[in-house]
Amino acid sequence: MVSARRLLHTSGAFKMMRGQLIDPVIAYETWGHQSRDRDNTVLIFTGLSPSAHVASSPEDTSAGWWEDMVGPDKPIDTNRYFVVCINSIGSCFGSTGPASVDPQTGEPYRLTFPVLCVEDIAKAGAEVIRSLGIESVFATVGASMGGMTALAFCMLFPDMSRALVSISSASRALPFSIALRSLQREMIHKDPAWNQGNYAAERSPVVGMRLARKLGMITYRSSQEWEQRFGRERATDETLKAGPFGIDFEVESYLEAHANKFIGAFDANCYLYLSRAMDLFDAADHGGQVADGLARVSVDRALVIGVETDFLFPLHQQRELADGLGNTVAEVDFRPLASIQGHDSFLVDMDRFRPAIASFF
């Protein structure tokens, strides 16, 4: 498989937020070139499921997960910026996570992997940035969980970033989102095939993963979009319609297709760890109150984008984040967008997101 993936083998112990020591590999990709002053880096953290392949490149021409946003002459212009995208530790696309082999035992970590926090992913990003000889990045960017990670990066390493771009994210997880993610995790660990995390790759808990992904898809989009897109259109696939409680409606076929794509690509234990990391995230852990945590951020500029139809990371959380950052950050631009695609709008509503991001860069 062609890949532009690079691996940083950390030397010496990497101390996780909860105190455990691991010795991780961190996967990342880069685009463009560093300026002579090493001041043009854009650091991107990802949401729960993507790899570091944010965009195509000569080394790997396959489309990236934010292909419309990152590249030559695109809003995050790789002719001008040196872009670095990090695969989260805990994930399964090159960085060390529960599916990786523990060098101490020669067996996969599985549930012996330490509790993962969003801050650990941010720390791993800092390791990559330092390894590239960069003291401070032009901007740290993240959407969804990636926005939490970008915020954690700016709180933990206030000297390492001069701007923060937070998209459809939050300074902490709220109970409604926690409930949804907790239920997704339960769907997986109640699948008998999960087997307390000890499944073989070819016998993974696909039933639980499929259910969890479907709930994910539901929470990532919006009622309004689906009403326009599907209405009450009936499903046409006779295979899916067969049997008791087969599929009646096109929206059900859509979820089935998306879930099937996902289950082959993502490790269940990794999903559980990353999902829980989002629930555990709270800027208040960095100073007592959320405001105290946010006050640690010392970037010059921040852009906070949220979407009206996002009910997983609701707009009021973006406003609170922007307001909180405003106490210490000179220039905070809060952009509420009227996209109808819910939480996933940053991936699909390019007509609104492209100009918002481009104007910042």
Add this chain to the structure above:
Amino acid sequence: MVSARRLLHTSGAFKMMRGQLIDPVIAYETWGHQSRDRDNTVLIFTGLSPSAHVASSPEDTSAGWWEDMVGPDKPIDTNRYFVVCINSIGSCFGSTGPASVDPQTGEPYRLTFPVLCVEDIAKAGAEVIRSLGIESVFATVGASMGGMTALAFCMLFPDMSRALVSISSASRALPFSIALRSLQREMIHKDPAWNQGNYAAERSPVVGMRLARKLGMITYRSSQEWEQRFGRERATDETLKAGPFGIDFEVESYLEAHANKFIGAFDANCYLYLSRAMDLFDAADHGGQVADGLARVSVDRALVIGVETDFLFPLHQQRELADGLGNTVAEVDFRPLASIQGHDSFLVDMDRFRPAIASFF
């Protein structure tokens, strides 16, 4: 067990919407007394899960599911009105459903029970009303699925009701709600214990039912309510917190407690049938377009109540229903309420719902 339940044994074939014939028993309860002119009946249809026990009575003093709304000197005043509440056919609280024994075989129907439509529940309600010697009811009332049933009743039997009260309901299911309910059903029928519907009562698919009920609870409430109620409060129950991916937050304990209450009380196959009936409901089936179906309603007055934070039956659907009814119904009162408890507000936000209902009656 003390019960005020009455049973109507239908005589002769009961033809279901999809053409099948069954011979059902229909359970119901009544409160108050019929007036001499038999013109004071309030007919109540329920949501998916309740029994016909809407309120306590001398015969059954246990609290009903709408105890604050129905009773002497309450908004639906049983000193003035003769109240009849119907247990939906397809349910498992006295009316015939998938868990009932098929008289033809001596075995439970299970999946041989015919496809259930909301209209079938409405028809069963009409049988009860006729059996009580009532030609026309003062008002037909329903919330959630019960609102769909009340609407179906008024479309199918335009001469049998003089008013309609629809609460947090809709003239048809939209794809977002369909997706959520479809996923709940999948959680149940993917539970190996479901066994194609052939589970013994003591070995029912409790894992799937627990997941489905949790998703139900999430969709019945709102983000705003839970933020106020739970915030990021940590769970205290050490048993639930134990083990990999145990519970971290109080909101998770809350869901666990509610799910445990439900799984003992409701039959899984009945749940599947009733849930799907909601997805299948579409007023457009009664005339070509939704407006044509609504035009069949010939009540004198309609009250349509919706809640801003309801994302399962969103407010715009209540507005559309009120507008549609306005074409033929002389007096339509549309009341959008600012309750924060989401779809379930009609059960808990009595300060807003009591006056809205009382003013109508």
